[in-house]
Amino acid sequence: MNEQNDKKYFQDYMNENVCFGCGIHNDQGLHIKSEWDGEESVCVWESEEKYHGWSNLMNGGVMATLIDCHCMCTAMAHAYKLEGRALNTMPEYRYATGTLNVKYLKPTSNNDPVELRAKVTEVKGKKTVMHCGFYSLGEKTAEAEVIAIRVYDSSQDSGANVFKS
Numbered sequence: 001m002n003e004q005n006d007k008k009y010f011q012d013y014m015n016e017n018v019c020f021g022c023g024i025h026n027d028q029g030l031h032i033k034s035e036w037d038g039e040e041s042v043c044v045w046e047s048e049e050k051y052h053g054w055s056n057l058m059n060g061g062v063m064a065t066l067i068d069c070h071c072m073c074t075a076m077a078h079a080y081k082l083e084g085r086a087l088n089t090m091p092e093y094r095y096a097t098g099t100l101n102v103k104y105l106k107p108t109s110n111n112d113p114v115e116l117r118a119k120v121t122e123v124k125g126k127k128t129v130m131h132c133g134f135y136s137l138g139e140k141t142a143e144a145e146v147i148a149i150r151v152y153d154s155s156q157d158s159g160a161n162v163f164k165s
């Protein structure tokens with residue numbers, strides 16, 4: 001078996017995740033894959049024709065979704081890391097977007113893979129603040145300030161929690 005096929009990403013540990021951007025259980029989704037590169041989390045993603053904005057440029061909403069999901073998954077992985085435990089351990093945490101502030105700096109080509117690099121800048125209680133750079137051919141074409149809020153903790157009663165499903 002190809003070594004690449006054995007590789008696991010943050011999203012592979014998110015049970016029951018049907019999210020359009022990061023869910024492994026969404027057949028129509030973007031299927032982003034995030035992993036650590038030192039203190040930063042990295043996601044490389046290739047566009048398809050259905051995600052075009054202009055014929056040669058990426059759609060800005062799709063870019064925002066990539067940033068959003070990469071950062072929510074990064075917040076989750078970072079929380080586990082802070083607790084010194086692996087992603088396949090309990091309790092499970094999930095994060096939702098509180099704030100997503102994207103600045104589009106330059107047009108982004110559809111034709112080449114894009115790279116997202118996120119870094120956690122602050123953790124306070126259930127809030128994780130991140131900066132995310134969005135790169136095309138090594139050039140930064142967008143950047144974002146993102147705030148994730150922990151909305152699910154499997155060790156707590158989730159009876160009335162809408163984020164459980």
Ligand SMILES: CCCCCCCCCCCCCC(=O)SCCNC(=O)CCNC(=O)[C@H](O)C(C)(C)COP(=O)(O)OP(=O)(O)OC[C@H]1O[C@@H](n2cnc3c(N)ncnc32)[C@H](O)[C@@H]1OP(=O)(O)O
Binds near residue numbers: 068096097124151164
């Ligand atoms: C097992 C499960 C399976 C499912 C897997 C699914 C995985 C899916 C992954 C999907 C990924 C895709 C991603 C998606 O698409 S997620 C979908 C889009 N996002 C939402 O729907 C979120 C809707 N909003 C809410 O539910 C609540 O307002 C949230 C959860 C955001 C806050 O909640 P709550 O009201 O309880 O919070 P708190 O009052 O205790 O405040 C706590 C701290 O947070 C600070 N704060 C509060 N609000 C905001 C804000 N908007 N921006 C910045 N900061 C905010 C606040 O000042 C305080 O900080 P500090 O004062 O202490 O410093």
